[in-house]
Amino acid sequence: MNERSLIIVVIMHSKRNLILRAAEKIISTGGIQGLSMQQVANEAGVAAGTIYRYFKDKNELILELRKDVLSQVAAAILQDHQIGTLEERFKRIWMKMHEYGKQASPTNLSYEQYAHLPESNTEEIRALEMKLFEPLHRLFEEGLEQGVIQPLHPRALYAIAMEPSMAMARAIRRGLIQYDQKDITLACDLCWRAILIPTTPTN
Amino acid sequence: MNERSLIIVVIMHSKRNLILRAAEKIISTGGIQGLSMQQVANEAGVAAGTIYRYFKDKNELILELRKDVLSQVAAAILQDHQIGTLEERFKRIWMKMHEYGKQASPTNLSYEQYAHLPESNTEEIRALEMKLFEPLHRLFEEGLEQGVIQPLHPRALYAIAMEPSMAMARAIRRGLIQYDQKDITLACDLCWRAILIPTTPTN
Amino acid sequence: MNERSLIIVVIMHSKRNLILRAAEKIISTGGIQGLSMQQVANEAGVAAGTIYRYFKDKNELILELRKDVLSQVAAAILQDHQIGTLEERFKRIWMKMHEYGKQASPTNLSYEQYAHLPESNTEEIRALEMKLFEPLHRLFEEGLEQGVIQPLHPRALYAIAMEPSMAMARAIRRGLIQYDQKDITLACDLCWRAILIPTTPTN
Amino acid sequence: MNERSLIIVVIMHSKRNLILRAAEKIISTGGIQGLSMQQVANEAGVAAGTIYRYFKDKNELILELRKDVLSQVAAAILQDHQIGTLEERFKRIWMKMHEYGKQASPTNLSYEQYAHLPESNTEEIRALEMKLFEPLHRLFEEGLEQGVIQPLHPRALYAIAMEPSMAMARAIRRGLIQYDQKDITLACDLCWRAILIPTTPTN
């Protein structure tokens, strides 16, 4: 790739990205229903027609945004995921997920909008989700192989130990709970121990 | 209230309810975006204009439906909530929530659509939620007073111990986990013990 | 049908017809390309959305207009078609077609727009055309059975004897030929004799 | 003109022609309504902006194409038009017109799209048409001068004797008549005799 074509790709990506970020922002504020192509155009500072150079139609824009947001979330949550013991790895992910979920950033807010959509275009999204969060599944599977984690399906383990992280973050973000670091640490620990097989104390 | 006006109220309520049920069904299928007043009218078997005799506008219809659905969910989950020990009460609620969340009923499916909406009309909804789920909060508070439950905000306890119930139900409904009664019982038990303060074994 | 429902049907037809006539007028002026739904609405004196109560979309509007116009043309041309000898019947149709084609009426002008469209929705139109112009085909077939007309496919006979009627009308309408009744009579007679099998004069 | 500028002109003409042929092809397939500048550019293998170096705007492109197509049609139909007797000349033109009209070539198909357009830009087109088909008019005029052809305006003669050629070709192309060479020859002969002044047989 020569310099010229590199510049073209960068510009193209920057405009495509501009549009995605605009859509993300609007969704984070007004929900998916509140997303109009004209608004996206205004927010992105481009003409309405320009969006259609980068996305076939509104559906594709939303789908691509979902994929983009999912990737961002996964990257933030799974940063440094492979360092340390099982427990350290679990707690790092739990805490990062919590930190991330607490933010009122466009990315996080728009992320929540997608979570419970009626099942549409889900095949592609689900496959991407699987791929992106694979390290997390592997974490549970390692625990299962080592016999230290309760014998449940990784998704069930996720539901029990990880969902609370997001749920608490949401509650904090919405001002329903006062934020206190000590409580978070405790909650994280409780979640970890919830799926551990207890070791009988030797006396 | 005389007999005649009673009948009128009943009929009125039945038509109002017809419309709510129609809206619920449509939302459960196509999401909130897929809700058009004409569709609601068709599904309810009334004229489009009739809806406006019972609801000021579409927003109010959706708001009223949210409240209606929330009440139904609460009633289903909190049935017999006051019977038994703390543990029995917790587990009964957990299981009922799980059973409810597993269904693909219009009420449950439409319920999920509301959960993560952008914050709008939320004050009224939040107050209702508080009121309806008060027994659940009381359960946690009793446990806290008795010193058997981890010292966390009731909402945090809810996040840790109850959210997994819904999360698993969702995963099962979507076919991501195979359903196995033994696993559910285990998960329920893990959730309960997660928030318990462990009793030091006496020897 | 009671009086009330009759009125409803009449009103409905009148509005539907209003829209068709508006579309016809616009097409006669600016061609099919020049037809915008907003224009039709303006011309018909209704709101744009109203058109969609009577026609699914623009395609259907155009298709229905084609059918409507075709019916009008056929009715005008085949008026009294069954009276008299073969020759009289032929010449009456020829002359009526000519008279009709000479007009600059919206119906006639829009009719011409459809004649040479790229083949689309043609199945339904073709069937209707067959049905409406059946008397004309029968005329040729009778002539063939009686052995007085040249042994050609009715469509070929139509092309030879009838198309000139429309073609001349067009030329007159466009001001390319001066209109002279004697010439028309001659042309009509030439067309009729063109497809006749000449009778050998006995001496 | 030196060699270099000659090359430039040739190249320029070739690109201009490329664009015309692309437009012709698209119109033949999807009608004039289906013609978008982007499509023309794609089909011609040039950038959209390039079209505007050769044609002021879309209208001019269409106008130029009409003129171009008209010239092609005239050239095809009037090939060798001056050879032979009146009858031979007439029949040669009739048959060539028929052969040409039967084809589903882009040129012929797009030609039909123009024939019945609402009257716009017609002055220029009409003048060109006059000039191109002058030999055909002359043929009729010669016949009139010689007193062998019916005393009608050349356009009327054209309508009576030539339009059937195109009309039959169209019917054959569209599959409405089975093609049979003998019938064509008969039709051609009938058309010729239709405008002839019959010679009283001497006995």
Place this chain on the structure above:
DNA sequence: GATGAATGAGACTTCATTCAT
């Protein structure tokens, strides 16, 4: 109270045309 035809604002999308490169 109920109806549903009508409205018209606003949504999505296309496409002729321009212009910086």
Place this chain on the structure above:
DNA sequence: GATGAATGAAGTCTCATTCAT
């Protein structure tokens, strides 16, 4: 000369809402 990204006006169509019956 050529490119094609960008523009934005204009088109089609939907739908919440009103109102005469």
